[in-house]
Every structure is written in structure tokens, then in C-alpha cells.
Amino acid sequence: MQIQILYFGLLADRIGLSSETMDLTRSLNVSEFRQILLNKYPFLGGEKFKIAINQQLAAEEMDIPLQAEIACLPPFAGG
């Protein structure tokens, strides 16, 4: 199962990537995905970020659907 992950702002900056794709071996919820991300990029441990699935903010217990576009969003700074 493939998902596309977009990184923005501080997260893109720290990771050094604005997007990547991941192949998952099983379906995950948001909380599990977040943990995989923190295992991969342990330096994100101190950062607050929200996760959007297909452009909607997602609760931690929400399952990630097939072909999802996942966005990792650091604190907003608009205005």
C-alpha cells in the first residue's frame, strides 16, 4: 500500500524533503503513521505537527485510506 507524504515549513526544512512516498505493509491509523515517522526522523520528536489526509485534518485514530495524500503540517503562521 503506497502513500504520498508532503512536508511543509519547519518539517520540510528539518527533514530536507518536501515529499516522499512510502510503501506500507499493512493499513495504519494516523497515530501509527506518526510513530513510523518519528522512528524514521527521531529529531522530529520535539516538534508539534498536525496530519491531514487528502487535505482534511485527521484525528489520531483515523485509518489512512488507500492512495491517500498525507500532509504533515507544523504550526500555522498565516495572517
Add this chain to the structure above:
Amino acid sequence: MQIQILYFGLLADRIGLSSETMDLTRSLNVSEFRQILLNKYPFLGGEKFKIAINQQLAAEEMDIPLQAEIACLPPFAGG
């Protein structure tokens, strides 16, 4: 005792004057002055208006000082 009276907006329009002077035979408070005005211009009976003395809104019981500039102010319409 002479006072100068200024009329604005609807009042100036109805009376046909923007100012006049009156010679008073004794000192008056605002309420008494208002009554003199209504006796002189009975068609103002139905109109609401405030009275300012020397550019300050005056309470009805306030005495009118010597050389006062009295302004008769219909409802405000600024903005």
C-alpha cells in the same frame, strides 16, 4: 443678557435661520430656554433636539451663563 443661538440640520431648515441672538430679561436654565424656543417656534414641538452650551451638551437643569453660545442640535447622522 444676550445669548447667541445656532441652529443645525433639520432645525435650521424648519426655522429658516442658522443663527440668531436673543436678549434675555433674566438668567435661564436649559429647560426654560427650550420652552421659550418652543413658544417662538411652535412647529418645533414634535422635534427631538439636544442643546449644547459652549460646545458641550447641557443637561436641562443647567443654567445658561453670560455670553453663552447655545447650539440646538437635531438627531446626529454621522458615519
Add this chain to the structure above:
Amino acid sequence: MKKEHKRKKVLVHGPISPQFVADSIAKHQSKTDIGAHSLFLGQIRADQKSEGLVTGIDYSAYEPMAEEVFHRIREAAFQKYDLTCMHLYHSLGLVPVGMISLFVFVSSAHRRAAIEAVDFIVEQIKKDVPVFGKELVGEADQYVWKENK
């Protein structure tokens, strides 16, 4: 106690142009402690009256008292809110429908102060400033005296 601010003339002749608004904004770009501008513009509506459609408002004022009250409103707003600067303009004379007769411009480091101050200032102006408005209606020389609610 904050100091009293410079007296500025508020009453201007005729409508306030969008270009004047733009120039006022541009003048504030050098004030780098400002984070928020809040602006209010009063525009003349073509209200339907029993006598006909409003085509404009002819404003008059008890000018010295009006300027004094505008000044007091300015001072009160500076006391009440944390503001960087404030500019008020109100038209006298004829302002046709669709044109602007009131321009309130408040700047602050932060948005809350700016937005709340504009609300306060507009309410005070409507309530306390001796400005009078003759609403011109219909084709002939008819008019109705305006009254703020």
C-alpha cells in the same frame, strides 16, 4: 496616563477617495512596529424611501464641537486600547451614493486592539458627533433628514 495626542482635523470636504485610503496605508509602511491595520469605511447607500431612492447625503456639522468630540473619541480610544496610530476622516457637503463619507483607520502591533478600537470608535462617532445629514431622494429637490439609530 498617556500623553494627549496631536489634534488633527477630521472633517473634510466631499467624498473620501479610495486613493486617499491607499495613500494613508502606504504612509504606514515605515512604521515597522505595526502588525495590524483595521479600517472602517462608511459608504452612502441608495436606500428606498417613500419619497424615492436616496441619491446622496449632504452633510453639515456644528464644526468646532464636532472636531472637539472627534478629538475626545480619539483620546478615549488611545486610553482604552494599545494603539500605534489612528486617523479619522468624515465628509462634509455632498457625498453621492456609492461614495465614502467616513474613514476610520487604526493601527496596532496586534490585531485584537486594532479591530476592537475601530468598533468602539465607529459607535462613538454615530452616537456623539454633531454631524447632520440631508438624504437627497428622488428626481426633484426632495430630501429627508437622516437620523442615526
Add this chain to the structure above:
Amino acid sequence: MKKEHKRKKVLVHGPISPQFVADSIAKHQSKTDIGAHSLFLGQIRADQKSEGLVTGIDYSAYEPMAEEVFHRIREAAFQKYDLTCMHLYHSLGLVPVGMISLFVFVSSAHRRAAIEAVDFIVEQIKKDVPVFGKELVGEADQYVWKENK
């Protein structure tokens, strides 16, 4: 239920000029049911950070989601307040200190709706729109990521 309004692009490249604000105002002079315009402008402050003085903000966004959230905020404001029209603009890319990065423009027949709607809209934008800001500080290429409170 009111109808859904036309989608309009909110994100624009670079600062929003005072002239653009003036042109937006001027376009509304033909809408003679409008009595009140309320405008909010966000301007970049030269804040003092431990790393130095802020010289500008470089904005980025999750653009499709940001546009979607701006659209939802517009619809919510139209539902909540009695408005004639509404225009929102937010900068992307570099906006130097003193320049404008947010322009909220709301028009209504009456002042209360216009003023309250702007307050609501600005709060929602700060809270919900995925826009990110890199505050450039000092002389070198230093920066700090901005975070709305």
C-alpha cells in the same frame, strides 16, 4: 440555506499593495446596497528576536488545502453574518517588513455585520489555514519559524 459562493483564489504572490486595496474599494462604489466596509490588513513587524531583527517573512502553504480552508471560512462568514461581499488575499513568498501579507475586505448594508465578520474571519485564518512563515532575522541568512498563538 444561502447558495454557495464562487470560489476565488486567495493566495497571491508577494506583498499586497496599498494600490490593490484602493482598487478593491473603488470596485464597490457601484454596489449601492453597501453601507459599511470593514478591512483588515496584516503588516510585517520588525520584531526583535534573540537572533536579530525580523526583516521579512517568507510564506509557504499547503496550497490546495489552504484554498479549501479559506473557502470554508468564507462560506461560514456568509452564513453567520449578513454580508454583501467578501474578498480575502494572503501572500505567498517573501513579504518584507512594513509590507502587507493579509487583506480581509468585508462589505455589508450595516456596520455591525461587517465589523464582526472581519473579526471572525481573521481569527479563523490564523487558526485553521495551513500557511507557514519563515521569519528572516538579522543580516545573515538566519531565520525562525513563526507560530501563531
